[in-house]
Amino acid sequence: MADHASRATDQAGTLRAMNSPERAETGSGRPATRVFAITSGKGGVGKTAVVANLAVLLARMGKRVLILDADLGLANIDVVFGLAPSHNLNHFFTGEQGLESILVGGPEGIKILPAGSGVQRFTRLDSQQKMRLLEALDSMNNDFDFVLIDTEAGISENVTYFNTAAQEILVVTTPEPTAITDAYALMKLLSNQYHEKHFNLIVNFIKNEDEALDVYRKLTMVANRYLDISIDYIGSIPRDKLMVDAIRKQQTLVQLFPDSRTSHAFEALARTVVQEPQTIGPKGSIQFFWKRLLEFGAK
Numbered sequence: 001m002a003d004h005a006s007r008a009t010d011q012a013g014t015l016r017a018m019n020s021p022e023r024a025e026t027g028s029g030r031p032a033t034r035v036f037a038i039t040s041g042k043g044g045v046g047k048t049a050v051v052a053n054l055a056v057l058l059a060r061m062g063k064r065v066l067i068l069d070a071d072l073g074l075a076n077i078d079v080v081f082g083l084a085p086s087h088n089l090n091h092f093f094t095g096e097q098g099l100e101s102i103l104v105g106g107p108e109g110i111k112i113l114p115a116g117s118g119v120q121r122f123t124r125l126d127s128q129q130k131m132r133l134l135e136a137l138d139s140m141n142n143d144f145d146f147v148l149i150d151t152e153a154g155i156s157e158n159v160t161y162f163n164t165a166a167q168e169i170l171v172v173t174t175p176e177p178t179a180i181t182d183a184y185a186l187m188k189l190l191s192n193q194y195h196e197k198h199f200n201l202i203v204n205f206i207k208n209e210d211e212a213l214d215v216y217r218k219l220t221m222v223a224n225r226y227l228d229i230s231i232d233y234i235g236s237i238p239r240d241k242l243m244v245d246a247i248r249k250q251q252t253l254v255q256l257f258p259d260s261r262t263s264h265a266f267e268a269l270a271r272t273v274v275q276e277p278q279t280i281g282p283k284g285s286i287q288f289f290w291k292r293l294l295e296f297g298a299k
């Protein structure tokens with residue numbers, strides 16, 4: 001089994017190596033903004049934890065990071081960072097505030113667009129709201145190296161919308177059969193209905209690396225048989241009670257326990273994300289991010 005699994009990761013490595021190592025650049029010679037959606041089929045698998053810890057590490061690597069909390073009904077990235085923003089995306093959608101004025105600062109210079117909680121009418125954005133968000137994001141075009149979109153779980157329209165708009169989709173799952181099945185269902189929907197053909201997999205709550213590779217092997221086996229997609233395995237995070245301690249203290253694990261095994265796992269993930277060759281062409285800039293969102297807004 002381990003043999004299969006290591007072959008599976010070798011394949012992922014080969015797939016990545018086949019992409020051009022060049023980085024897309026903006027006209028100014030600065031690397032273009034990279035937009036990642038962090039998503040899952042099942043809830044509670046660790047998307048927000050991945051976004052928060054990854055953001056801190058990317059920022060420490062000197063990257064300018066924006067987190068967009070796209071869980072518009074039940075925000076929580078602000079809670080993870082111990083922030084109490086006075087305004088959030090709901091104020092933006094009602095037209096009360098511009099996007100710039102709801103930006104809040106997190107640790108290490110990270111910028112956050114916080115979502116509101118408990119307002120149902122923003123759980124399904126209309127075309128006009130999508131359009132305003134895009135235009136406002138586009139005006140921040142050159143301000144960030146990485147945009148991390150923390151989506152809600154599941155297959156709602158907002159989820160498919162943000163995933164389709166991002167350049168790269170990071171699917172988080174756990175080794176639990178229900179989480180794997182839901183991850184597969186989400187990738188199937190995004191492939192069949194939205195023509196997304198490439199996904200990156202993160203396995204959270206693992207006991208050991210073999211368990212994560214086994215999840216990857218299972219998913220790729222079914223995907224190879226039934227879907228026309230490729231999946232890259234980009235990392236795993238151990239189940240760790242320090243994660244719960246960190247949440248209680250409203251800080252990230254990588255800040256509080258930098259020498260822990262789990263911090264090292266996040267560091268490996270951050271390195272992989274930074275080294276992943278950037279998609280060149282139409283998916284290569286935030287410009288495209290909003291254009292695609294507009295296309296979907298119009299549908």
Ligand SMILES: Nc1ncnc2c1ncn2[C@@H]1O[C@H](COP(=O)(O)OP(=O)(O)OP(=O)(O)O)[C@@H](O)[C@H]1O
Nearest residue numbers: 043044045046047048049153205238239240243247
């Ligand atoms: N590797 C881990 N080890 C232990 N606990 C973890 C781990 N990853 C996440 N958790 C805990 O699991 C809970 C859910 O994590 P998180 O909120 O990041 O998931 P989520 O996918 O964003 O959930 P939702 O779908 O509700 O947005 C949190 O309490 C978090 O601290």
Ligand SMILES: [Mg+2]
Nearest residue numbers: 047048071076
């Ligand atoms: Mg979350």
